[in-house]
Every structure is written in C-alpha cells, then in structure tokens.
Amino acid sequence: MRVLVLGGDGYLGWPTALHLSAVGHHVMVVDNFARRGYDDELGATSLVPIAPLDRRIDAWRAVSGRTIESCAGDLVDPVFTHNAIERFGPDAIVHFAEQRSAPYSMIDQAHAVYTQTNNVVGTLNVLYAIAELNPAIHLIKLGSMGEYGTPNIDIEEGWLEVHHNGRRDRMLYPKRPGSFYHLSKVHDSHNIEFACRTWGLAATDLNQGIVYGQETEETRRHRDLSTRFDYDAVFGTVLNRMVVQAVCGHPLTVYGTGGQTRGMLDIRDTVECIRLACEHPAGPGEFRVFNQFTEEFSIRSIASMIQRAAGDGASVVMIDDPRVEAEEHYYHAAHSALLDLGLQPHYLEDTLVESLLSIARRHRHHADASLFVPSVQWRATASPVGPRAHTLVA
Amino acid sequence: MRVLVLGGDGYLGWPTALHLSAVGHHVMVVDNFARRGYDDELGATSLVPIAPLDRRIDAWRAVSGRTIESCAGDLVDPVFTHNAIERFGPDAIVHFAEQRSAPYSMIDQAHAVYTQTNNVVGTLNVLYAIAELNPAIHLIKLGSMGEYGTPNIDIEEGWLEVHHNGRRDRMLYPKRPGSFYHLSKVHDSHNIEFACRTWGLAATDLNQGIVYGQETEETRRHRDLSTRFDYDAVFGTVLNRMVVQAVCGHPLTVYGTGGQTRGMLDIRDTVECIRLACEHPAGPGEFRVFNQFTEEFSIRSIASMIQRAAGDGASVVMIDDPRVEAEEHYYHAAHSALLDLGLQPHYLEDTLVESLLSIARRHRHHADASLFVPSVQWRATASPVGPRAHTLVA
Incomplete structure (x- = not known):
C-alpha cells in the first residue's frame, strides 16, 4: 500500500512513517518543518536530540533496507499539495500536518489565526x-479527544444517535473544545464530513488522546531515528512533561485541582492504530471516527503514578490553571473501534518504568526547567490592554 | 446606542445601518466592498441600481438629517479591525461582513478557501x-439556518438538551451544513461560543433564513438609498430570483423536486430583528442563538405562489439539483426567541404582490436571463480532471 504521511517529520508523524515502512508499505513523507521552527520561536528543544529528515531517512535505509521518500512543502499551497499527491499516487494519506499545541494557539491573535488558517486550509x-x-x-x-x-x-466515537x-x-x-487549536480540528471534522457526504470521499478521523512515550520498536534501532520528546509547557504533553520534571527533581506541576480526566495512549499504540486504520479503510462516502486512546486518567492520578514510579521523593504542586476548563467533571468516552480492529494496547503503568523514566533520566542534562512554567494564560491572551504588536508566524 | 455595522454596504448590512440610524442609534459602517467586487468577477449586477456608499450616506443625511459614519477596510487585517473598533467605541457590533453565497464558496478550491479564510479570520x-x-x-x-x-x-435555537x-x-x-460557506458559519459559531465561555464575551448568533424583498421603510425614501436585488444563480436568494424569472417570462427554475423546505423572512423583518437583538443584548459570557425567520416553505410551494401572484401564465421547470442535498425531508425549526422580543412579522403572501413583483417589473429591463442558470455544480467543483488553474480572489 502506498501511504503519504503529511507532517511526517513530527513527533508522531515520523514514528508512524517508520512503522508503516517497517511492515512493508511504500511511504512518502511531506513536511514544511514548521514544528522545528516553533522550537526556534519558543527557545525550546526536544529533550532527545533529533536528526534532520534526510539523515533520518538515510539511517532507516541503513538499518532496514527500506526507502522512505520525502517531499518538502506547505499544504497551505494548493498547487504544491495537488502535485505532491499526484506525483506519489497514494492509496492512503495520513494527515498529521497541523499546528498541534493548544497553548501555542492561545498565545495571541496572530497565533490563533495562524493555527486555524494553517490547519483548516491545509486540510481543505x-x-x-x-x-x-x-x-x-x-x-x-x-483529530483530538480534546475536541469533545x-x-x-x-462521549461516543464521533457520531451520536440523538x-x-x-x-x-x-x-x-456535539463538541465543546477548549482552545483555538482544538477548534481548528472541529472545523476540520465538519469540512471532512461534508466532503465525504458531497463528493463520496472515504475518511477516518482519529480523535487521539494525549500521547506519552518517545520510543517505538523502529525508532530504537538507531539514534538518528529518534523522535521528539517535548517537555515544555507549550508543546510538551502533560505526562512527558511531568516525567522530565520528576527526573530533574522539579515539583510536578498540576494545573488546578488536577481532576481533569483525559484519555491517553502510548506512542507505540498511536503508530499501530494508524497502521490498523490504513489497512482497514473507510468505505466510499464514509466519515468514520475512532477515539484513539487506551486508558483514562485524571491528571492528579498521573502525577501520583509518576511520583511513585520515580521513587525519589518527587513532589507535586498545584498551580493556578492557565486554561479555562472544568477541573472536576464527568468523563466517560467510548473507544472500542480500534480494539475491534485488533489493537493490543500498552499500559501506562508498565511503560512508565520500562521506558519513559529511563529515557528522561538519560537526557535530563538537556532539560531547561524554565520551560516547565506555563507561559500562556487562556484568559490573558486577549485582555483590555490596548493594541499590541501582532507577531507574524511564517 | 453606538452600533458598528460590519459589511454595512451589502444587501442587508446597508438597510440595517439605515434602520438602526432611523431609530436613533449612532451608526458606523465598515466595509471592504468585496460584494461589489464579486459582481465584477461574475459579470452580474444588482437588478436595482445601487449608489456608492458615500452617496448613500449623503442621501440619508439629506432625507433624515442623521449621519452614518463609514470606514473602509478588511477585517482579515487585525490591526485595521482593532483600530476601527477602538476608534468608534461601539456598544454593539453587527457582523454581516462575510462572503455569503453557498454557490460562490463551491466554485472551486480557491473560492472555498477564500470563503472560509475570509469569514473565519475576520470573525476571529x-x-x-x-x-x-x-x-x-x-x-x-x-449566521444561517443552512448551518443546521x-x-x-x-431544529432548536442553537442549543440542544441532549x-x-x-x-x-x-x-x-449538532449541525450538518451543505456548503463550504455554511461550514464557515458553523466554524464561526464554535469560535464565538468558545470566546464567550473563555473570555466572558456576550454574543448573539442570528441563524437567518432565506431573505426575500428589497425595500425597507428607510431604503424607499430616496433612490440612492436602494439596496441590492440579486437574482443570479450565485448570489440571488431563491425567492428573489424566481420573482425576476416570472416577470421576465422565464420559467421558474426549481432544483430537483423542490421539496426542500426552508425558513424564510422579509428583509424588513431582518432589519427589525437586528434592532431587537441590539436593544436586548446577551449577557456577559452568554452565547445566545436566535433562529431568524418567520415562515417555512418548500421551494415548490414558493414557485406556485409566485406563479399565482404573477398571474401571467408563468411556468415552472424542475432542473437537476446542482447542490447535494435532500430534496424531500422532515423540517421543523423553532423560532420563538425573536417573536418573544416583540417581532411583528411580515408575511410572504402580502409582500409578494405589494412589493416584490412590482419592484421586479420596474427593473426587469436590466435582467440578464443567462444569470438564472446554475453555473456551480456541487459534485463537479472537485472532480478527477487533473490540476486546474486556481483563480485567486483578491
């Protein structure tokens, strides 16, 4: 099967490209390297060093004998997008190529507009x-579980019998997303459902939970195959960030009461879910939605679990929630579709000890503790302070 | 009350600005004149000639003694938008400033992207x-009833007890819109609801039915106060178009079986609904939705009604539906909120004879029958024909 991975240089796009290639699919990666640019803008870096895309591809060829093609460009350019898809002729397109940070989208007007324009126009x-x-x-x-x-x-899988x-x-x-980023994904879902209904396209919308972990079977095979490990308050997902806090002897920062409950999954399950979705496609005209997570946790229970696993007296502090969200709430979300396709989940309790903490310990000398602090406040992103300079993001 | 009317040079924006000014509000109009530009692009014109904005404002001053301010610019420019609002200091902002044609949004990729970018970014x-x-x-x-x-x-008014x-x-x-234009309004609604929930803004989303008519109490006072009368297949709303077909001796073109049922309202009710919404504002943090229409009709029943009222043997033809939509369906939509605020509706049966047909007859010599024909096919807007030139809309 020929699979085009859009955003294939990112945290999950790259391991997905490797996994699909490893099982024998013919893969091409498209990326505009925006994610590497956000690092420059924010003064942050991946805890685990990552190689440039070309070196990643060379390393993969060396260890596996398989070739991943690549193509640099921006999906917001319709001619580039058309030509890239025409040239490669995929059976499936895996689309990761979006600005994926809620705090980044909430920095200010320019970042909100950039996020929605980039994500919605690219998908269109x-x-x-x-x-x-x-x-x-x-x-x-x-997509994201945060859309709901x-x-x-x-929470059901995308559709509700009303x-x-x-x-x-x-x-x-019906969705009630919590940031302009999450809203962009809701907009995408509506646009995609319309395209399926109107043009007969076949689509799978994967509403993914919070991903943790940094290693997959494929990325472990060579250090140039490593994917990102973000621990900063803007791009780091909560679990990865707390693990780095723990190994640095920094208190684990819980937002508000930590009663926020979320669906979560191991990075190895992400790549496997996408393989399953590719190999079991939606039908013509079908807009299929899977909730892609394996376990539900409250943030404070994750903090406790990391505290226990780290085993060195890590402390937990509750700080004011920079977001506007319910800190205590009902949460129960369906997620059986991917299990029905054969997903064999990894569980957090095991992954934490066997992999995540050891990776974080190995690289903790790279960590910059100032990046743990939430720098984006949902309420303050727009406040009556008069006109400001509007930063333009390329 | 100080009211800023965004898109105040358009079909409904202009009569709204006049109506608000007539009842004593202090009005400023903002427009980028995009609507006049679409005419040039499509080779269409309003059946009733319209004056430039400056002349409209002069005529209003002459007949009423009241001043409407104006400001030319594009809401997609955040600095312009910020400064225009800061300078005028409104109590309320009425936001019409969006690309509002479903067929226009379905012309091709460039028009879909333009519509969603223009509408969503302007609103952001x-x-x-x-x-x-x-x-x-x-x-x-x-907003639009078509969002649902x-x-x-x-159909309820924006919210549903699930x-x-x-x-x-x-x-x-939960919404199931039928074009990239209608989708842009769904995106807007989600963004606005989030802003109310997160920043405590007060918003009223008016999901308007199909508007018919061309005259209001204010626009009748001088010919330079006239608003547009679009009858072409791209920007003309169905009822206005059929009335022009009838007076030109052209068959009334019904799409498909004509069983599509829609909420409709008289242009005089539009301007009155907006006055009511201004004078009865939403509260802080409230995202309030009104369904703004007064009667429900199937398209074929409208065609029959016009046929009867025109009384000169007008014929009706059913043509292939250029849209992808249900031609026969259940339809029942709540619309009590504006009636509760005191709206006194005009009814189509009366308006047709007293106003619409006579206006169309007076101007029929301007009509171009080639513009009646639907030029945009929902299914063909994207079809496997290879790369095409992507028209850029300024």
Whole structure:
C-alpha cells in the first residue's frame, strides 16, 4: 500500500512513517518543518536530540533496507499539495500536518489565526486534491479527544444517535473544545464530513488522546531515528512533561485541582492504530471516527503514578490553571473501534518504568526547567490592554 | 446606542445601518466592498441600481438629517479591525461582513478557501479586538439556518438538551451544513461560543433564513438609498430570483423536486430583528442563538405562489439539483426567541404582490436571463480532471 504521511517529520508523524515502512508499505513523507521552527520561536528543544529528515531517512535505509521518500512543502499551497499527491499516487494519506499545541494557539491573535488558517486550509487543500485526483484515496486525519471537551454525557466515537421530541437522527457528536487549536480540528471534522457526504470521499478521523512515550520498536534501532520528546509547557504533553520534571527533581506541576480526566495512549499504540486504520479503510462516502486512546486518567492520578514510579521523593504542586476548563467533571468516552480492529494496547503503568523514566533520566542534562512554567494564560491572551504588536508566524 | 455595522454596504448590512440610524442609534459602517467586487468577477449586477456608499450616506443625511459614519477596510487585517473598533467605541457590533453565497464558496478550491479564510479570520479578529478593547461590547453575528442542514429531528435555537445513556447536557445543536460557506458559519459559531465561555464575551448568533424583498421603510425614501436585488444563480436568494424569472417570462427554475423546505423572512423583518437583538443584548459570557425567520416553505410551494401572484401564465421547470442535498425531508425549526422580543412579522403572501413583483417589473429591463442558470455544480467543483488553474480572489 502506498501511504503519504503529511507532517511526517513530527513527533508522531515520523514514528508512524517508520512503522508503516517497517511492515512493508511504500511511504512518502511531506513536511514544511514548521514544528522545528516553533522550537526556534519558543527557545525550546526536544529533550532527545533529533536528526534532520534526510539523515533520518538515510539511517532507516541503513538499518532496514527500506526507502522512505520525502517531499518538502506547505499544504497551505494548493498547487504544491495537488502535485505532491499526484506525483506519489497514494492509496492512503495520513494527515498529521497541523499546528498541534493548544497553548501555542492561545498565545495571541496572530497565533490563533495562524493555527486555524494553517490547519483548516491545509486540510481543505488535501480534500480538494483527493477529490480532483482520485476520490478512492483514504484520508486518515488526526483529530483530538480534546475536541469533545468534557460533556456531562458519555462521549461516543464521533457520531451520536440523538432522540428529541419523539424523533431521532444520527448526528455528529456535539463538541465543546477548549482552545483555538482544538477548534481548528472541529472545523476540520465538519469540512471532512461534508466532503465525504458531497463528493463520496472515504475518511477516518482519529480523535487521539494525549500521547506519552518517545520510543517505538523502529525508532530504537538507531539514534538518528529518534523522535521528539517535548517537555515544555507549550508543546510538551502533560505526562512527558511531568516525567522530565520528576527526573530533574522539579515539583510536578498540576494545573488546578488536577481532576481533569483525559484519555491517553502510548506512542507505540498511536503508530499501530494508524497502521490498523490504513489497512482497514473507510468505505466510499464514509466519515468514520475512532477515539484513539487506551486508558483514562485524571491528571492528579498521573502525577501520583509518576511520583511513585520515580521513587525519589518527587513532589507535586498545584498551580493556578492557565486554561479555562472544568477541573472536576464527568468523563466517560467510548473507544472500542480500534480494539475491534485488533489493537493490543500498552499500559501506562508498565511503560512508565520500562521506558519513559529511563529515557528522561538519560537526557535530563538537556532539560531547561524554565520551560516547565506555563507561559500562556487562556484568559490573558486577549485582555483590555490596548493594541499590541501582532507577531507574524511564517 | 453606538452600533458598528460590519459589511454595512451589502444587501442587508446597508438597510440595517439605515434602520438602526432611523431609530436613533449612532451608526458606523465598515466595509471592504468585496460584494461589489464579486459582481465584477461574475459579470452580474444588482437588478436595482445601487449608489456608492458615500452617496448613500449623503442621501440619508439629506432625507433624515442623521449621519452614518463609514470606514473602509478588511477585517482579515487585525490591526485595521482593532483600530476601527477602538476608534468608534461601539456598544454593539453587527457582523454581516462575510462572503455569503453557498454557490460562490463551491466554485472551486480557491473560492472555498477564500470563503472560509475570509469569514473565519475576520470573525476571529473581531473577537480578539472585542476581548482586548472592551469585553462588554455585544457581538451580533449573522449566521444561517443552512448551518443546521435538514436533520430528522426538530431544529432548536442553537442549543440542544441532549439525553444519552441516562445522563443529560445542554450542548451546541449538532449541525450538518451543505456548503463550504455554511461550514464557515458553523466554524464561526464554535469560535464565538468558545470566546464567550473563555473570555466572558456576550454574543448573539442570528441563524437567518432565506431573505426575500428589497425595500425597507428607510431604503424607499430616496433612490440612492436602494439596496441590492440579486437574482443570479450565485448570489440571488431563491425567492428573489424566481420573482425576476416570472416577470421576465422565464420559467421558474426549481432544483430537483423542490421539496426542500426552508425558513424564510422579509428583509424588513431582518432589519427589525437586528434592532431587537441590539436593544436586548446577551449577557456577559452568554452565547445566545436566535433562529431568524418567520415562515417555512418548500421551494415548490414558493414557485406556485409566485406563479399565482404573477398571474401571467408563468411556468415552472424542475432542473437537476446542482447542490447535494435532500430534496424531500422532515423540517421543523423553532423560532420563538425573536417573536418573544416583540417581532411583528411580515408575511410572504402580502409582500409578494405589494412589493416584490412590482419592484421586479420596474427593473426587469436590466435582467440578464443567462444569470438564472446554475453555473456551480456541487459534485463537479472537485472532480478527477487533473490540476486546474486556481483563480485567486483578491
């Protein structure tokens, strides 16, 4: 199967490209390297050093004998997008190529607009290119469990059977996202569902939980195959960040009461879920949604688990929540579709000790503790302070 | 009350500005004249000639003694948007300033991206400016009944009490829009709801039905106060277009079976609804949704009504539906909120004879029958025909 991985140089895009290549698929990576640029902008770096894309690809060829193609460009450019898809002729497109940080999208007006424009326009261009070139191409789009927010009812997989005034309909699950980033994914989902309904495209929307971990079977094979390990308050996912805090002897910072409950999954399950989605495509006209996570945890229970696993007297501090969100809430989300396709989950309790803490310890000398502190406040991103300079993000 | 009317040079923006000024509010109009530019692009014109904005404002001053301020610029420019709002210091912002044609958004990739970028970014910039300058400003945003699509359950006013697995929540009504234009309004609604929830903004989302008519009490007072009358297949709303077809002796073109049912309202009710929304603002943090229409009709029943009213043997033809939509469906939509605020509706049966047909007859010599034909096909906007030139819309 020919698989185009958009955003294939990123935290999850790269391990996904490797995993798909390892099982025998023909892979091409597209990236504009925006993620590396955010590091420069924010003065942050991956805890684990990462090689440039070319060196990654060379290393993979050396250890596996397999070739991953690559193509540099920006999906916001419709001609580039069309030509890249036409040239490679994929059976499936895995689309990671979005600005993926909620805090980054909340820095200010310019970052909010950049995030929504980049994500929504890139996805629109991909939809048009698929429809124009070959509507049979299966689009696998990365969404987020954060799109749902924390409703007081059970979260289903993308669709909800709604009963109202004695009638019923199957409708897109109503969402209440918590940042302009999460909103961009909600916008994408609506656009993609429309394209499936109107043009007969086949799409899988993977609403992914919070990913933790840094190693997969493939990335371990050579240090130039490593993927990112972000621990900063803007791009670091909560679990990865807390693990680095623990090994640095820094208190684990919990936002608010830590009662926020989220679906989470191991990076090795991410890549496997995407393989499963590729190999079991949606049908023509189908907009299929999978909730891609394996376990639910509250943030404070994660902090306790890391504290226990780190075993060296790590402390936990509750700080004011920089976000606007419910700190205590009902949470129950369906996630059976990927298990039904055969996913064999990894569990956090095991991964923590066997992998995450040891990776963090090995690299802790690179950690910059100033990056742990949340620098973006949801309420302050727009406040009555008069006109400001609007930073432009390239 | 100081009211800023964004898109105040357009079909509804201009009569709204006049109506608010007539009742004593202090009005400023902002426009980038994009609507006049679409005419040039499409080779279409308003059936009723319209004066340039300056002349409109002069005519209004002459007949009423009241001054409407104006400011030319593009809301996609965040600095312009911020400064315009800061300079005028409104109590309320009425936001019409979006690309508002479904067929226009479906012309091709470039028009879809333009529509979503223009609409979503403009609205984001308005939200940021309000939050930064004065969160008490009441945002009145024009949405569309078309955002809901045609669900098999009753349509409520923006929110739905959802019961599921023995639990319940009040959630945004799940939407199934039928074009990239309608999708842009769904995106807006999600962004605005988030801004209300996160920053405490006060917003009213007016999901407006299909507007018909061309005259209001104010626009009748001088010919330079006239607003647009679009009858072409891209920007003309269905009822206005069919009235022009009837007076030109052209068959009334019904898409598909004509069983599509829609909420509709008279242009005089539009301007009155907006006055009511301004004078009864949403509270801090409130995202309030009104369904703004007065009657429901199927398209074929409208065609029959026009046929009867025109009384000169007008014929009706069913043509292939250029859109992808249900031609026969359940439709029942709540619309009590504006009636509760005191709206006194005009009814189509009366308006048709007293106003619409006579206006169309008076101007029929300007009509270009080639513009009646639907030029945009939903399924063909993206089809496997290889790369095309991507028209850029300024």
